């Protein structure tokens with residue numbers, strides 16, 4: 001279970017996240033929706049340790065996360081995708097899938113430098129796992145491409161493949177469909193189904209409300225940093241405040 005209890009974060013005078021309390025039970029897909037600037041990414045960044053909340057508490061399986069560094073949070077099994085993969089664009093796709101694992105391996109750098117057989121065997125096994133993941137998502141032909149050479153929508157899919165290939169059991173997906181074409185979206189949906197099929201918990205933030213509500217067991221809606229509704233997709237989409245603020249479907253009389 002991930003517990004957010006009164007979480008707040010401000011940038012100068014802007015309350016990016018304002019007293020948000022939600023629980024995410026394990027094994028579900030939890031959707032986070034809201035208009036531009038609602039605080040969705042800021043909240044994901046608080047969970048993954050990129051930002052330190054100014055108030056409130058975040059607990060994962062009972063353990064407080066506030067103040068832990070991103071790599072420590074990642075080692076607890078919380079993985080995430082990125083809005084931009086620019087810094088990795090020179091990586092081969094197959095190597096990109098292994099970036100978190102490569103860091104792990106390089107901790108035993110002396111053994112790796114000596115090409116100690118168990119290290120070599122483990123590297124082979126990791127590459128095999130990466131190739132299997134790429135095949136499962138129909139991406140195997142891109143294995144030896146550089147990230148910069150593949151279309152943006154495919155990069156998004158590759159980033160989900162990276163999380164699939166990791167040991168993360170709790171996954172934060174930050175706008176997986178943004179910048180993708182309608183023909184690329186079924187691939188993103190399939191990748192999300194793969195994540196959920198592996199009994200992971202997924203928190204997904206996206207502007208495509210249909211995409212979120214189709215997959216999510218529960219949805220929370222944010223506006224100006226505040227949680228304004230939560231429940232099943234059906235309940236949240238029927239909420240009059242959500243309909244007015246997000247969808248413009250209900251107008252004030």
Ligand SMILES: Nc1ncnc2c1ncn2[C@@H]1O[C@H](COP(=O)(O)OP(=O)(O)OP(=O)(O)O)[C@@H](O)[C@H]1O
Pocket residue numbers: 011014015016034035036037038039040041042043
């Ligand atoms: N690094 C930052 N410095 C200053 N203000 C920031 C920073 N990051 C976010 N903000 C502000 O915090 C608020 C919440 O931003 P956030 O990016 O979390 O919204 P969002 O719901 O993810 O929006 P979008 O869907 O457009 O990505 C916005 O007003 C934004 O301008």
